[in-house]
Amino acid sequence: xxxxxxxxCKLNQLESxxxxxxxxxxxxxxxxxxxxxxxxxxxxxxxxxxxxxxxxARRVIRKALRxxxxxxxxxxxxxxxxxxxxxxxxxxxxxGRLFVLKGGEKESLLTLPVFLAENKGDFRSLLKTWxxxxxxxxxxxxxxxxGVFQFNPGRFSGHTxxxxxxxxxxxxxxTYCRVRxxxxxxxxxxxxxxxxxxRILEENHAEAVLTGVNICRYRxxxxxxxxxxxxxxxxxTKKIAIRLSSLEPxxxxxxxxxxxxxxxxxPHFHLSIQSGCKKILEKMGRAYDAQTVEKTAALLRxxxxxxxxxxxxxxxxxxxSEAEFQETYEMCKKIDFAWIHAFPYSKRPGTPAFSFSDxxxxxxxxxxxxxxxxxxxxxxxxxxxxWFGCEVEVLVENGGGSxxxxxxxxxxxxxxxxxxxxxxxxxxxxxxxxxxxPETGADYDAAAVFI
Numbered sequence: 122x123x124x125x126x127x128x129x130c131k132l133n134q135l136e137s138x139x140x141x142x143x144x145x146x147x148x149x150x151x152x153x154x155x156x157x158x159x160x161x162x163x164x165x166x167x168x169x170x171x172x173x174x175x176x177x178a179r180r181v182i183r184k185a186l187r188x189x190x191x192x193x194x195x196x197x198x199x200x201x202x203x204x205x206x207x208x209x210x211x212x213x214x215x216x217g218r219l220f221v222l223k224g225g226e227k228e229s230l231l232t233l234p235v236f237l238a239e240n241k242g243d244f245r246s247l248l249k250t251w252x253x254x255x256x257x258x259x260x261x262x263x264x265x266x267x268g269v270f271q272f273n274p275g276r277f278s279g280h281t282x283x284x285x286x287x288x289x290x291x292x293x294x295x296t297y298c299r300v301r302x303x304x305x306x307x308x309x310x311x312x313x314x315x316x317x318x319x320r321i322l323e324e325n326h327a328e329a330v331l332t333g334v335n336i337c338r339y340r341x342x343x344x345x346x347x348x349x350x351x352x353x354x355x356x357x358t359k360k361i362a363i364r365l366s367s368l369e370p371x372x373x374x375x376x377x378x379x380x381x382x383x384x385x386x387x388p389h390f391h392l393s394i395q396s397g398c399k400k401i402l403e404k405m406g407r408a409y410d411a412q413t414v415e416k417t418a419a420l421l422r423x424x425x426x427x428x429x430x431x432x433x434x435x436x437x438x439x440x441x442s443e444a445e446f447q448e449t450y451e452m453c454k455k456i457d458f459a460w461i462h463a464f465p466y467s468k469r470p471g472t473p474a475f476s477f478s479d480x481x482x483x484x485x486x487x488x489x490x491x492x493x494x495x496x497x498x499x500x501x502x503x504x505x506x507x508w509f510g511c512e513v514e515v516l517v518e519n520g521g522g523s524x525x526x527x528x529x530x531x532x533x534x535x536x537x538x539x540x541x542x543x544x545x546x547x548x549x550x551x552x553x554x555x556x557x558x559p560e561t562g563a564d565y566d567a568a569a570v571f572i
């Protein structure tokens with residue numbers, strides 16, 4: 122029995138789904154909270170985007186070692202790639218149950234289920250043997266251009282939508298980013314293979330999310346950039362809707378929005394912005410300014426009717442004054458984002474910004490995050506209200522009671538949908554009408570009814 126704990130981005134979610142699928146195909150079952158027995162294996166897929174992400178990973182690892190004293194714990198992901206020694210030191214006592222994988226060993230992890238199924242012995246000794254051979258498997262995997270694209274699950278156990286990894290790594294040199302150190306340079310999956318995988322997803326899913334570290338860096342022979350890839354995919358499929366992960370604002374132009382206007386591209390766009398101050402953006406190594414961001418938002422709103430626009434913002438970057446933060450705040454207020462993922466700057470070892478001495482006090486950075494989060498909540502509530510009385514497509518996620526279910530709209534609103542008769546199945550797409558605001562404190566954006 123396997124328990125998977127995933128931290129971080131959609132790319133990690135997809136890779137965890139691939140791990141789960143590989144174990145299921147080898148005859149394992151997935152552990153759930155309802156299971157009385159402990160899992161044989163705990164797999165933790167980590168993130169290292171901030172110091173809090175590192176802290177959370179360590180907390181989850183310690184908890185797994187404590188809660189499941191007879192289980193083996195495998196740690197992989199970006200944090201494991203960069204800090205294997207510190208993670209290994211989390212195991213206390215006799216030890217021997219914690220296995221930390223880095224580099225190409227993560228790709229080799231997909232071979233582990235068959236190895237365990239075909240060999241006899243306790244998992245601790247089998248895992249030790251498997252890890253000793255991992256370096257050879259890593260070298261073999263490195264010989265293949267698409268080694269990082271082996272994560273291609275045949276089923277998605279935890280999601281009603283499909284995920285498709287089209288790109289990995291990044292060639293940009295943002296001064297704060299540690300993920301590029303863990304993921305390496307940008308690589309892309311050949312367009313023909315992307316289409317083949319999307320066609321398979323189309324058989325069982327109404328929607329697929331195209332994901333990667335920086336999908337705007339997508340390049341291949343058949344599709345030299347992301348807009349051409351989208352054209353190629355839309356022409357080669359019939360009905361599956363496509364949702365995009367984060368986009369870089371400087372890459373959105375007139376040509377791009379012509380593709381994004383296609384009705385099968387979901388009206389939901391997340392921009393990786395980080396700041397609205399030119400001085401801070403330059404210090405971050407970002408290649409745009411607030412005017413570019415505003416122009417990009419306007420272009421996206423031309424492509425779609427009032428799309429859900431979200432962004433990332435780092436508050437308290439070294440040297441950011443109160444006035445410079447206000448530039449960012451006013452930009453966000455002017456654009457009127459439907460959501461702002463704001464988080465305080467975090468020093469990341471190995472990055473140029475780690476040595477910047479002009480730090481912002483932690484309390485001040487936290488206060489700025491709170492201001493942006495309040496703005497984000499107002500923006501999301503206002504966005505939902507603009508859609509009251511309108512019809513949207515809703516992807517059903519799960520049941521919530523005897524006469525309602527939960528779902529996500531095409532424009533990324535979390536909805537509580539009322540129905541009569543038989544409950545809709547997860548993964549179904551329904552036409553619904555938004556009717557009212559949620560109760561105070563509810564974890565959804567609006568109520569809706571079937572049409």
